[in-house]
Amino acid sequence: MPEVVDERKPKIGMEFGSVDEAFLFYNHYAREAGFSTRINNSKKDKITNEAQSGTNWDVSAFQESHNHPLSTPSKVHLLRSHCTVSAAKKALTQQFSEANVSTCQQIRLLEIEYGGSEHIGCTETDIRNFERDLKNEQKGIDAETLIEFFASEKEKNSDFFFIYETDSEKRLNRCFWADAVSRRTYSAFGDVVVFDTTYNTNKYGMIFAPLVGVNHHHQTIVFGCGFPSDEKTKSFVWLLNKFVEAMPTGAPNVIITDQDSAMKKVIAQVFPQTMHRYCLWHILNKFSEKLDPMTFRDHYQSIKHGIENSTTPDEFVSSWEEAMKCAKLEGNDWLQLMMI
Structure with missing residues (x-):
């Protein structure tokens, strides 16, 4: 009873x-x-x-x-009629998913919010099933959804810039966008731009390519973002040309990239007056490939110090040679590092 x-x-x-x-x-x-x-x-x-x-x-x-x-x-709460994902939780789950919060983390946050799993009103399986259904609904319309979002942002503010291209099968091939705030910010802080293409999307195989800078508070700021479908010269030329088209003051004074050979050609072609330098993080990251782990650990800081604090070529050569002597490198190891 x-x-x-x-x-x-x-x-x-x-x-x-x-x-x-x-x-x-x-x-x-x-x-x-x-x-x-x-x-x-x-x-x-x-x-x-x-x-x-x-x-x-x-x-x-x-x-x-x-x-x-x-x-x-x-x-x-595990019984069927009591396991329901409410409209509020569906909206929250969608926001979590868009922010790449895992389902396990979502459940932990809900447990804290509601005071235990028995008070949530649904199970982790229910959340996963909803996410699965949500993804199924989005299949085939992802690109259209993105373009519709860009168009709506353009309607809200005419200074929002976006452009895209499709391939012969009408699939999204590449796109670039920059909002009004980013474009205004570029006018003040766009003298040096970092162009990073190390981020790939797992689902579509496209490359996420943000163009960022640093403001007067030493904070990273985003000037614009692109989704090229590959890392070929043609794609980068298109992307950087659209970047210049969107920015009110044109090409930057300095651009920093990784040591990609295609990128080197692109910068020379699109930004002939811009000074091109390689990203320090990518340079230092290669030391672990050229040195054994113990040498890399013991002499990383001295090598980094020499690169960061040299103001003339002579200072750099001197600090570099000193770091190599301390690391007791010679022969092939020396040549490998010089190739960085």
């Missing part, structure tokens, strides 16, 4: 405006009692039709006892 307070129990003669209203009330009762409820669609349709025809929907009988064990409060 369920232990539920009288005011939450169904009573003979109780009336409801619809079958959904009746089901919601009874399902709340079932949760407190410790069992699950279900109504098949054909029966629901029949009841709904009767209600629409003027038939009253009320309680004519109520059997309170059960011939099976009831669930405990800590387990009742």
Whole structure:
């Protein structure tokens, strides 16, 4: 016999405006009692039709006892009729997914918010199933959704810049965008730009290529972003040309990239007056490939110091040679490092 307070129990003669209203009330009762409820669609349709025809929907009988064990409060949330992802949780899950928050992390956050897994109202499996359905809905319309978003941003602010190209099969091939704030910021801090193409998207195989700088607070700022489909010269030429088109002051004074051979050609072609330098992070990262782990660990800081603090070529050569002597490098190791 369920232990539920009288005011939450169904009573003979109780009336409801619809079958959904009746089901919601009874399902709340079932949760407190410790069992699950279900109504098949054909029966629901029949009841709904009767209600629409003027038939009253009320309680004519109520059997309170059960011939099976009831669930405990800590387990009742696992029963089918009590595992539902509400509209609010669906919206939250969608936001989490867009921010790349994993499902496990989402559940932990919800447990903290609601005071335990039994109070969330759904399980991790329910969340995963919703995410799966959401992804299935997005299949085939991802590019259209992105372009629609860009178009809506353009409607909100005419200074929002975006452009894209499709291939022969009408698939998104490349795109570039920069919002109004980024374009204004470039006017003040666009003398030095970092162009980084080390980020690849797993699902589409496209490259995420942000163009960033640093403001007067030493904070990283984004000037624009692109999605080229490959790292070929043609794609980079298109992207950087669109970047110059979007920015009010044209090409930067200095651009910093990785040591990609295609990128070197592109910079010379698109930014002939711009000083091109290699990213220090990419340079230092190659030391681990050229040196054994112990030597890399012991002399990394001295090598980095020489690169960062040399103001003339002579100072750099001197500090470099000193670092190599301290590392006791000679022969092939020396040549390998000089190739960096």
